[in-house]
Amino acid sequence: MLSRATALLLVALCCNAVFAQDECLFRISGYVLDEHDRSPLSFAGIVEAGTTHGVIADVDGRYELDGLCPGKVTLVVSHLGCEPDTVRFNVTKDLNYNFFLEHHHEHLKEIQVVADKPDQVLSQDQHELTKEQVDRSAGKSVADMMEAIPGVSTLNTGPTISKPVVHGMYGNRVLVLNNGIRQEDQQWGTEHAPNIDPFGGQEFLLIKGAAAVQYGSDAIGGVVIMEPADLPFGQKVGGHTFLVGESNGRGGTANLMLQGGSRKWKHFAWRGTLTGKYMGDREAPDYVLSNTGIRDLSGSATLGYEKYQWGANVTISSLQTELGILRAAHIGNLTDLENAIERGEPYYIEPFTYEINNPRQQIAHTTARAEAFYRINELDQITALYGWQHNQRKEFDIRRGGRSDRPAVDLDLETHTLDVTYKHFPSKRVRGKVGVSGMLQYNRNIPGTGVRPLIPFYNLWSVGVYLIEQYKLADWELEVGGRYDTRSMEAYKFDQNRELVRTDLTYNNFALTVGGVRKWENGSEMRLNAGTAFRPPNPSELFSEGLHHGAAGIEEGNVDLNAENALKITVAGSIPLFKDKVQLHGTAYFNQMADYIYLEPTGTRLTIRGAFPVFEYKQTDARLYGLDLQLTWNITMKWQYECKAAFVRGWDLDASDWLIYMPSDRVDNSITYTVSKNSTWKFGAASQFVARQVRYPRGVDFADPPGAYHLVNVFAETTIPFGKNYLKVSLSADNLFDTVWRDYLDRFRYYADGMGRNIVLRLKYSFQ
Amino acid sequence: MKRLTTKTKTMKKLSFVTLAFVLLATACKKDDDPEPMQPENEEEVITTMILTYIDQMTMAQKQMTFQDLDGDGGNAPTITADALDAGATYDLTILLLNETETPADTISNEVADEDDEHQFFFQVANANLSVDYADMDGNGDPVGLTNVATCGAASTGTMTVTLRHQPNKGAAGVSDGDIMNAGGETDIEVTFDVVVQ
Numbered sequence: 001m002l003s004r005a006t007a008l009l010l011v012a013l014c015c016n017a018v019f020a021q022d023e024c025l026f027r028i029s030g031y032v033l034d035e036h037d038r039s040p041l042s043f044a045g046i047v048e049a050g051t052t053h054g055v056i057a058d059v060d061g062r063y064e065l066d067g068l069c070p071g072k073v074t075l076v077v078s079h080l081g082c083e084p085d086t087v088r089f090n091v092t093k094d095l096n097y098n099f100f101l102e103h104h105h106e107h108l109k110e111i112q113v114v115a116d117k118p119d120q121v122l123s124q125d126q127h128e129l130t131k132e133q134v135d136r137s138a139g140k141s142v143a144d145m146m147e148a149i150p151g152v153s154t155l156n157t158g159p160t161i162s163k164p165v166v167h168g169m170y171g172n173r174v175l176v177l178n179n180g181i182r183q184e185d186q187q188w189g190t191e192h193a194p195n196i197d198p199f200g201g202q203e204f205l206l207i208k209g210a211a212a213v214q215y216g217s218d219a220i221g222g223v224v225i226m227e228p229a230d231l232p233f234g235q236k237v238g239g240h241t242f243l244v245g246e247s248n249g250r251g252g253t254a255n256l257m258l259q260g261g262s263r264k265w266k267h268f269a270w271r272g273t274l275t276g277k278y279m280g281d282r283e284a285p286d287y288v289l290s291n292t293g294i295r296d297l298s299g300s301a302t303l304g305y306e307k308y309q310w311g312a313n314v315t316i317s318s319l320q321t322e323l324g325i326l327r328a329a330h331i332g333n334l335t336d337l338e339n340a341i342e343r344g345e346p347y348y349i350e351p352f353t354y355e356i357n358n359p360r361q362q363i364a365h366t367t368a369r370a371e372a373f374y375r376i377n378e379l380d381q382i383t384a385l386y387g388w389q390h391n392q393r394k395e396f397d398i399r400r401g402g403r404s405d406r407p408a409v410d411l412d413l414e415t416h417t418l419d420v421t422y423k424h425f426p427s428k429r430v431r432g433k434v435g436v437s438g439m440l441q442y443n444r445n446i447p448g449t450g451v452r453p454l455i456p457f458y459n460l461w462s463v464g465v466y467l468i469e470q471y472k473l474a475d476w477e478l479e480v481g482g483r484y485d486t487r488s489m490e491a492y493k494f495d496q497n498r499e500l501v502r503t504d505l506t507y508n509n510f511a512l513t514v515g516g517v518r519k520w521e522n523g524s525e526m527r528l529n530a531g532t533a534f535r536p537p538n539p540s541e542l543f544s545e546g547l548h549h550g551a552a553g554i555e556e557g558n559v560d561l562n563a564e565n566a567l568k569i570t571v572a573g574s575i576p577l578f579k580d581k582v583q584l585h586g587t588a589y590f591n592q593m594a595d596y597i598y599l600e601p602t603g604t605r606l607t608i609r610g611a612f613p614v615f616e617y618k619q620t621d622a623r624l625y626g627l628d629l630q631l632t633w634n635i636t637m638k639w640q641y642e643c644k645a646a647f648v649r650g651w652d653l654d655a656s657d658w659l660i661y662m663p664s665d666r667v668d669n670s671i672t673y674t675v676s677k678n679s680t681w682k683f684g685a686a687s688q689f690v691a692r693q694v695r696y697p698r699g700v701d702f703a704d705p706p707g708a709y710h711l712v713n714v715f716a717e718t719t720i721p722f723g724k725n726y727l728k729v730s731l732s733a734d735n736l737f738d739t740v741w742r743d744y745l746d747r748f749r750y751y752a753d754g755m756g757r758n759i760v761l762r763l764k765y766s767f768q
Numbered sequence: 769m770k771r772l773t774t775k776t777k778t779m780k781k782l783s784f785v786t787l788a789f790v791l792l793a794t795a796c797k798k799d800d801d802p803e804p805m806q807p808e809n810e811e812e813v814i815t816t817m818i819l820t821y822i823d824q825m826t827m828a829q830k831q832m833t834f835q836d837l838d839g840d841g842g843n844a845p846t847i848t849a850d851a852l853d854a855g856a857t858y859d860l861t862i863l864l865l866n867e868t869e870t871p872a873d874t875i876s877n878e879v880a881d882e883d884d885e886h887q888f889f890f891q892v893a894n895a896n897l898s899v900d901y902a903d904m905d906g907n908g909d910p911v912g913l914t915n916v917a918t919c920g921a922a923s924t925g926t927m928t929v930t931l932r933h934q935p936n937k938g939a940a941g942v943s944d945g946d947i948m949n950a951g952g953e954t955d956i957e958v959t960f961d962v963v964v965q
Contacts, residue, residue: 332954347951401878450811457804494807607840610957
C-alpha cells in the first residue's frame with residue numbers, strides 16, 4: 001500500500017525528471033498529523049534515512065526540511081508513541097507533503113497524500129518543468145518556456161509575441177492559470193500574447209487533457225498552470241536574483257525576488273519580486289528584424305498569514321509591456337503581402353536600434369488577489385480565492401494625419417473572479433472537491449481612437465459549479481467529475497449606420513470527466529482520461545467586422561455561433577526500462593470537436609485598398625489526434641540522452657480536409673554531460689528538428705508552409721557555492737549555427753526569417 | 769454521528785457561500801457606463817477618390833471616380849471613368865474624400881501635409897496613356913497629387929492608381945513612378961477602365 005501511495009506522489013509531481021544531478025537545494029515541507037483524528041503531532045522528527053540530516057516539526061506539526069539532493073530521497077518520520085514511517089520521494093523540485101502517523105501499533109498503514117498544490121486532476125497527463133529547466137529558460141516568455149514539454153509548440157507573431165500551442169490548440173483553447181486565477185487579458189488574436197511575468201512563478205505545469213470540469217471554459221486543448229513557491233513561514237529573509245544577457249537583441253533581463261518570514265511572527269511571511277527587461281531589435285541570420293524591441297517592467301508583493309486551522313494571503317502584481325511589431329509586416333493590402341512573400345526579404349531593414357516605433361503595443365496588466373483557507377477538520381478544507389484583473393491594451397499603428405500618437409486599438413478589460421472550493425475526504429478511499437466559480441467581466445473601448453472598434457463594449461458574467469471525486473481501489477484510482485456553467489453577455493456595438501445595437505447571448509454548458517490511474521510496483525503507470533470541455537465563442541469571433549490589418553483579410557464575425565464542445569481522450573503511460581536507466585513516457589490523444597470555430601475564405605471584396613479575401617467565422621466538426629513521446633536514457637552516471645517527439649493531426653470532418661495551422665512534426669534530441677559527481681559543471685547540446693507541414697488545406701493560406709529546419713543549441717553551466725548561498729552561471733547559444741529558418745506557426749513567416757544565433761549568459765544568485 | 773453533524777454544517781456553509789456569490793454576480797453590475805455613448809468616428813476612411821482631367825488646350829473636364837460611401841463592406845463601391853481624348857494632354861489632379869463625415873473631410877489635404885510620406889503610382893496597361901508627376905515634396909521627390917496625363921492614339925486598357933504610405937522614395941526607380949521597390953503599405957489601390965478615343 002505504502003509504495004503505491006508513494007508512487008502516486010512520485011508520478012504526480014515529477015513526470016519528467018529529466019536531469020539526473022543538481023545541487024542539494026530542494027525542500028520538502030508540510031505537516032505531520034495523526035492519521036485517526038488528524039490532530040497535529042508536535043515535535044515529530046523527520047530524518048533523511050541513513051544520515052543525521054533532519055528537522056523537528058513545530059508545535060503545529062509543521063516541518064520544513066531543506067538541503068535535499070535531487071533524486072531518490074527516503075525520509076523517516078517518527079513521533080513518540082507512533083509507528084515510525086518511511087516514505088520515498090523522487091525529488092526534482094520543492095515538495096509539499098503531509099505525513100500521517102498511526103498512534104496504535106497495527107500493521108503498516110496506508111498513507112494518504114494531500115497534494116495541496118498544484119491542484120491536480122488525477123487521471124490527466126501532466127508535465128512539470130524541472131527547476132533546472134525553469135532556471136535555464138530565465139528571460140524567455142511563458143510560451144517559450146513551456147516548449148520544453150513534448151506536445152507543446154508556440155504560435156508566434158514575430159519574435160516579440162508568442163502563445164503556447166498544446167496538442168494543436170492555442171489562444172482561447174488553452175487556459176492559462178496564473179497563481180490560481182484564469183488569465184483574462186484580451187487574447188482576441190494571434191498577435192495578443194499572455195501578459196505574464198514568468199519570474200512570478202516557480203512551478204510551471206501543463207495539463208494535457210480537456211480539464212473543463214476543474215478549470216471551467218476554454219480548457220479544450222490543455223491548461224498551463226503557473227504557481228509561485230510556498231511562502232517561507234518562519235524563515236529568515238532570503239531570495240534570489242537573475243541577470244540574463246542576450247547577444248541577439250543586445251539586451252537583457254534582471255529579476256530580484258526577496259522573501260522572508262519571521263521567527264517571532266511565525267505566522268506571517270512575505271515576498272516581493274521586481275523584473276525588468278530591455279531588448280533592442282532582434283536579428284535574423286542575414287538581417288535586422290527592425291522594430292522588434294521589447295520593454296517589460298513588472299513587480300509583485302505578497303503577504304501571507306497562516307496557522308494550521310486557517311490562513312490567508314494577498315498579492316498585488318503589475319506588468320507593463322511595450323513591444324514593437326516587425327515593421328516589414330505592416331502592410332496595407334493583398335498586393336503588399338504578395339510582394340512581401342515574393343521578395344522573400346523584408347522591405348524594411350534598418351540598422352540595429354533599441355528604439356520602438358509604430359506599429360507597437362503598450363499593455364498594462366494589474367492583478368490583485370486574495371485567498372483564504374479554513375480547515376473544517378483535519379483534512380477537509382474550504383478555500384476562497386478572489387481575483388481582480390485589469391488589462392489595458394493600446395495598439396499604435398502607422399497612421400496618417402499625425403494620428404500615430406493616438407492608439408488605433410484602446411481596450412480596457414476588467415475581470416472579477418471568485419472561486420470557492422471545498423476539498424473533502426468522506427472516507428479513507430474517497431476524496432474529492434466541490435466548487436463554485438464565478439466571473440464578471442467588462443470590456444470598454446476607450447473613445448478617441450478614430451477607428452471603429454473590433455471588440456465591442458460588453459458586460460459578461462458566468463457562474464459554474466462542479467464536483468470531482470476520486471475513489472481508491474487496490475490497483476486503480478478512479479476519478480469522476482461533472483460541471484455546469486452558464487454565461488451571459490450583453491454586447492453593444494454601433495452598426496454601419498451609427499446606430500447602437502445590443503446583442504444578448506447566453507451559453508449553458510455541461511462538462512464531464514472520467515478517468516483512472518493504474519500503478520505498478522516497478523514504477524510503471526498509466527493514466528486514462530476522457531473529458532469534455534467547452535468554449536463559448538469569444539467577442540472577436542462574434543463581432544469582427546472588417547479589415548484585419550496585417551492579416552490582409554476581411555474578417556466577419558457571426559453572432560449565431562454556438563459554443564465549441566470537445567471530447568478529449570488521453571492515454572498516457574510511463575515505463576522504466578533496463579533497471580530504471582531508461583524512462584519512456586508517451587501520451588496518445590484523440591480530441592473530437594463539435595462546432596469547432598474557424599475562419600473560412602468565402603470570397604473577395606473590393607475596397608479602396610484593393611480586393612481582399614473575405615473570411616467568415618464558421619463552425620465545423622473537427623478531429624485532432626496525435627502522439628507525444630519522451631525517452632530519457634541515463635547512459636552512464638555522466639551521460640544522459642533525451643529524445644522528445646510530437647505528432648499532431650487535425651482533420652476537418654465536414655470538409656474532409658486538413659485543418660490549417662497545425663504544428664508540424666518535431667523531434668528534439670539532447671545530450672547532457674555531467675563532469676563528475678562532485679562537480680557542478682554540466683554541458684549539453686540539443687538538436688531541434690521541425691518537419692515541413694505537408695498536411696494543410698490547399699489554396700487557403702497566402703503562402704505554402706515553409707521548409708523543414710534544424711536548429712542546434714548548446715549550453716554549459718556550473719554552480720559556485722558561497723556557504724548557504726550559491727551562484728549559478730550558465731552560458732548558452734541558441735541556433736548555434738545561425739541557421740536560416742521560418743516556422744509554419746509564425747504569422748510573420750511571410751515577411752522575415754526567424755531569429756539567428758543568440759548567445760545568452762545567465763547568472764542566478766540565491767541567498768538566505 | 770459527530771462527523772455527520774460537521775458535514776451538515778459544512779454543506780450549510782457551502783450553500784450560503786454559493787448563494788452569496790450568485791447574488792453578488794447578478795446584483796453587482798457595473799452601472800457607471802452601462803452602454804457606450806458615442807460611436808467612434810472612423811477618421812482615416814477614404815470613401816471617395818476623384819481623378820480630374822483638365823484638357824490643357826480646351827479646358828474640357830473629364831473624371832474618373834471611386835466611391836464607397838459606407839466604407840468597407842455594405843454596398844459595393846461604384847467606379848466610373850469618362851473616356852479620354854486621343855492626343856490630348858491633361859492636367860490630372862487627385863482629390864480624396866471621407867464622405868462618412870458631414871461636411872466631407874478632404875483626405876488629400878492630409879496627404880499634401882505629409883507629402884514626404886506619400887506617393888501615388890500609376891500603372892497603365894494596354895491603353896495609350898502616360899502619367900508624369902507634376903509636383904514634389906520638400907525633398908524634391910514626387911507625390912502624385914498633381915500630374916500631367918498624355919494620351920496617344922485611340923486604345924483601351926486599365927490604369928491602377930496606388931497610394932503608398934511611407935514608401936522608400938529613394939529606392940531605385942521609385943521617383944520615376946516605378947512601384948517595384950517602393951515598399952510601404954498601400955492605402956489605396958483602385959483600377960479604372962481606360963478608354964482613349
